[in-house]
Amino acid sequence: MRFVFFTDIHLLENKDSIIGFEKCLDRMLAFGPQLLINGGDLGVTPQAVNTYHEMIKGLDIPVYQVNGNHEICNGFLTPERAGQFSRSFDHDGVHFVIFDTVRFFTPTDEHPQNWYFIADPQNLEWLATDLARIPKQMPIILASHCSISTSAPFRFGQELGMEFPVNEVTEATKVVNLLKPFDSVATLHGHDHENCRHRADGIQILTTAAVAGGWWRNGLESPNISGEPQGFRVIDVTCGQIESQYVMLQESQSQLASWYTQAKSMRHFINVFDASPETKVHIENIGELQPLDAFSDSAKGLSPHLYELSANHLEQIGASERINVTIDFENGQTNQLEIDCSAVLYM
Ligand SMILES: [Fe+2]
Missing domain, CATH: 2.60.40 (Immunoglobulin-like)
Known part of the structure; x- marks a missing residue:
């Protein structure tokens, strides 16, 4: 089966985000996916959320949503609702998990962001129960906004192992431990605005660059943090093998x-x-x-x-x-x- 993961669209920021996301939808659908997964961060305003839902409502394939930290900024994710959106479903022989890690934080001088990321006991228990019924050979895809295995904080000079992390997930290794007994697992993430593919205990970690790239600063010519053109990830699951390709938003950048x-x-x-x-x-x-x-x-x-x-x-x-x-x-x-x-x- 084939599906597409796209993330960090940041609608209504800077220049040409609507034109850019229209282009993105056309490009993604041209690959014939059975479903789409949005990795979160729709934008910082309530209007961005409304605009997004207007733009996807005519699609004839399912679009699943992972909450990003901007879903707290734009009001979609109230403090009480944060952590209540984990879910799973099976599609064409693949087990999909949407894993909700974003939580509200009351900002302080030391921690000005109003969010943090955690795999909390409630969600870990839910995940353990969910995976208990899945055969070892069944391919698993888990999507969460911030990566469960990342070197980005180290590379970009941010504090490692902080108590309420904004670029890591507290207890992420517990998620990896629940997933690693399975034969074929890939996890999908955004947030960092860069591609970073690697393995953690045999699991494919597929952090994917942003549709918005550098926050649409120069429209469709806004490279991501490490120079990747704006794009999305096409994933194929064939006979238990999970493979993916990063696709540029513009054919001219292919x-x-x-x-x-x-x-x-x-x-x-x-x-x-x-x-x-x-x-x-x-x-x-x-x-x-x-x-x-x-x-x-x-x-x-x-x-x-x-x-x-x-x-x-x-x-x-x-x-x-x-x-x-x-x-x-x-x-x-x-x-x-x-x-x-x-x-x-x-x-
Ligand atoms: Fe984010």
Whole structure:
């Protein structure tokens, strides 16, 4: 079966969000999904929620909603209702879980956000009961707004292990422990506005970049935090195997990778927008590149899907304006592309 996960649409912020989400709906439906899952953060105003529901009401496939932290800002999720939205359903041989982790927090000087994320005892108990009836071989998809396995707080200099976390989920390892006995599990997340695919105890963690990218600051040309163009994730479940692809909002951006230069350090990378640690990247006549180690100091302020060029690599590239790159994904898909080496600077 095929379905689509899209997240962080942030309607009515900055420029062209309505045009952009219309485009997104058309693009997603063109892939023939059986259902859609929205990973949360519709927008910060009640009007954003109304606009969203107006825009999806004519669709003839189900659209499931995961609550994001903005659902507290926009009033959809009142403090009393937070934590009451976990649910599950089976569709075409796949078990789907919507797992609700957003909770209200009364802001303080030290914690100005009005939300935090937790897998609380009530929801963990519900999940354990829900999964108890699922056969070990049945593929499972769990969607929650903030990732249950993330290096983003470490990489972006935020406090780790805080008591009411805004970029992690308290007790997330208990969710992983409930899921890991199953043969084929993938979890879907947003919130970070970046792609980050990796495995945790055999589970595929598929954090997905935002439809809004950089909050629609430049309309449909608003890259995500690590340079990924705006897009969504198409997921196929075939004979128990879960595979996915990140798809750009605009066909003209349908490319897998780009050159990436970090302005403050002048470090240079190949940015493979949806790479995992198993993805191999090779520059013709120059050699293989290594991905960043997500929990090393060299990854601070950067994404793990960046592949750094050494001084030796740069010397070999010399004055070339374009390089030929081969990308081997772990599902056996091989792609060859030409990349423009002119510096696109990122902070
Ligand atoms: Fe969020």
